[in-house]
Amino acid sequence: MATTTATITLSSADLLSDNMSLSATMNLYKGGTTATGLEQVNYHRLIVPTGTNFDLIEESDALKDNSNYVYIINKNTDVTDYVKISINAEEIGRLYAGDWLFMPWNCDLSAAANDSTIELQAFTHEHVIEYALFHIGETLVTAADS
Amino acid sequence: MATTTATITIASSDIADNSFSVSNTSTLTTAGTDTGITETTGLGRKKFASGSNIVLLDGGLTSGIAADVTADKSAKVYIKNHNDRGNGTKYVTILLAAVEIGRLYGGDWMFIPWCAASGKDIEFTASDATETTLEYTCFYE
Numbered sequence: 001m002a003t004t005t006a007t008i009t010l011s012s013a014d015l016l017s018d019n020m021s022l023s024a025t026m027n028l029y030k031g032g033t034t035a036t037g038l039e040q041v042n043y044h045r046l047i048v049p050t051g052t053n054f055d056l057i058e059e060s061d062a063l064k065d066n067s068n069y070v071y072i073i074n075k076n077t078d079v080t081d082y083v084k085i086s087i088n089a090e091e092i093g094r095l096y097a098g099d100w101l102f103m104p105w106n107c108d109l110s111a112a113a114n115d116s117t118i119e120l121q122a123f124t125h126e127h128v129i130e131y132a133l134f135h136i137g138e139t140l141v142t143a144a145d146s
Numbered sequence: 147m148a149t150t151t152a153t154i155t156i157a158s159s160d161i162a163d164n165s166f167s168v169s170n171t172s173t174l175t176t177a178g179t180d181t182g183i184t185e186t187t188g189l190g191r192k193k194f195a196s197g198s199n200i201v202l203l204d205g206g207l208t209s210g211i212a213a214d215v216t217a218d219k220s221a222k223v224y225i226k227n228h229n230d231r232g233n234g235t236k237y238v239t240i241l242l243a244a245v246e247i248g249r250l251y252g253g254d255w256m257f258i259p260w261c262a263a264s265g266k267d268i269e270f271t272a273s274d275a276t277e278t279t280l281e282y283t284c285f286y287e
Binding site: 002003004005006007008009010011012013014015016020022024026027029030031032033034035037038039040041067068069070071073079080082084085087088090091092093094095096098099100101102103104105106108116132134 | 148149150151152153154155156157158159160161162166168170172173175177178179180182183184186189218219220221222224226231232233234235237239240242243245246247248249250251253254255256257258259260261262263266283285
């Protein structure tokens with residue numbers, strides 16, 4: 001097993017009347033275990049054109065009903081640039097230039113869920129996106145010429 | 147304007163052949179500008195003991211703690227399951243409207259943008275009726 005940690009720090013000296021600082025650290029464990037770390041990761045960097053809602057991280061049987069964690073960052077620098085992140089046609093929200101997200105992803109394959117693929121659409125300009133999936137497994141595709 | 151930052155560091159010394167580390171800091175701004183976000187719901191802490199679906203942040207309301215969150219802007223939401231991990235089988239499922247996002251096991255946190263449109267509630271459902279404590283906050287314009 002591997003040991004992977006994710007730490008967030010939220011801070012501001014002037015949002016409130018006093019300093020605000022919040023920090024949390026978590027270990028990325030497999031679901032249903034007390035302390036067995038996730039062992040697999042995919043890390044990507046890509047340029048996303050505008051105009052189309054793309055599948056960014058596709059659902060698969062190997063990912064279902066367990067612990068997967070997704071990190072996405074918008075690496076653009078123009079403050080008007082943003083991407084919409086969605087699951088199953090439900091928009092989670094917008095990542096503007098420099099924004100990031102970190103969230104669990106269950107990959108629900110039930111009929112009711114319909115489609116749990118994580119989608120991304122770029123607006124204003126093409127976007128440089130980096131994303132990581134720390135995951136429980138991957139459905140490999142048998143080579144067509146095997 | 148205020149300056150509020152969100153920093154993430156993901157690190158592992160053994161998930162790959164070499165050490166892996168990613169660290170980034172985002173300054174929370176209003177949509178399409180470099181002006182800092184000036185509003186927050188404040189940090190909330192809620193205990194519950196139910197396996198039912200519960201609304202945490204109600205998008206599009208005309209009253210209540212999330213009523214002032216303007217839809218389709220740059221709101222950000224932080225949620226942490228403050229329980230111990232226990233035997234690793236208890237978790238809170240986080241949903242956007244009726245769509246499942248993922249599971250927060252004890253000690254897990256998440257930080258996401260939120261479109262906050264009408265009906266786009268952030269909801270949670272615990273895996274059972276064990277008492278669970280969530281901490282959460284929303285930064286918005």
